[in-house]
Amino acid sequence: MTAKQKKTGLVEVYNKLLGQFGHKHWWPADTPFEVVAGAILTQQTKWENVEKAIKNLKEEELMDAEPLSEANLEKLEELVRCTGFYRQKARRLKDISMFFFKNPDILEKPADELRDALLSLNGVGEETADSIVLYAADKPRFVIDAYTRRICRCMGLEGGYPELQSLFEDSIPEDVPMYKEFHALIVEYGKQFCGKKRCTECIIVKNGKM
DNA sequence: CACCAGGTTGACC
DNA sequence: GGTCAACATGGT
Numbered sequence: 722m723t724a725k726q727k728k729t730g731l732v733e734v735y736n737k738l739l740g741q742f743g744h745k746h747w748w749p750a751d752t753p754f755e756v757v758a759g760a761i762l763t764q765q766t767k768w769e770n771v772e773k774a775i776k777n778l779k780e781e782e783l784m785d786a787e788p789l790s791e792a793n794l795e796k797l798e799e800l801v802r803c804t805g806f807y808r809q810k811a812r813r814l815k816d817i818s819m820f821f822f823k824n825p826d827i828l829e830k831p832a833d834e835l836r837d838a839l840l841s842l843n844g845v846g847e848e849t850a851d852s853i854v855l856y857a858a859d860k861p862r863f864v865i866d867a868y869t870r871r872i873c874r875c876m877g878l879e880g881g882y883p884e885l886q887s888l889f890e891d892s893i894p895e896d897v898p899m900y901k902e903f904h905a906l907i908v909e910y911g912k913q914f915c916g917k918k919r920c921t922e923c924i925i926v927k928n929g930k931m
Numbered sequence: 932c933a934c935c936a937g938g939t940t941g942a943c944c
Numbered sequence: 945g946g947t948c949a950a951c952a953t954g955g956t
Binding site: 768770771845848867 | 934935937939940
């Protein structure tokens with residue numbers, strides 16, 4: 722805790738979630754590029770389905786920027802069909818792969834530059850861009866997803882993506898492993914207790930003072 | 932059968 | 945500036 726950090730209670734939430742769920746070892750991947758591909762595939766889909774698609778791509782030797790960017794579109798669609806939205810995802814995978822093939826050192830660039838470049842690609846919004854910045858490039862950008870918004874709402878914290886992201890980044894230490902773990906814990910917690918309509922057994926709000 | 936999942940986009944106020 | 949249907953499969 723440095724002096725300029727906001728007292729939002731988010732650090733306490735982090736500790737509580739860590740105590741309840743333990744380390745999640747999130748986003749397992751053999752290579753940074755696999756995180757990139759996974760970031761597209763996981764949009765609005767269960768990770769379980771993404772794993773199948775990743776397995777399919779690996780079996781076809783496509784899990785790398787060059788081969789994936791050159792893959793046959795119809796074939797790609799079949800390989801990623803299990804993740805839903807398969808036509809746009811196949812197209813987007815080829816696009817982002819081409820980008821990484823043409824910019825092999827992009828993950829080494831400063832976080833802001835990387836993020837802006839990613840956002841310029843079709844199919845890459847703020848969450849996907851930040852997921853790549855954090856989990857593929859290992860740079861400190863807090864990822865805000867639907868569960869994070871719901872949990873924040875429960876805590877009386879509202880705002881758009883940039884507002885919530887700044888809130889987290891100003892409230893907790895700028896630590897990449899912690900950013901990764903916290904987001905993973907929020908998703909784990911959200912899957913169990915923060916449904917779209919219900920919010921039961923909420924350890925964050927229910928147990929008070931957070 | 933209805934609803935949801937580790938979102939993004941483009942159209943329309 | 946915000947809201948909303950469309951995108952699509954697979955699991956409860």
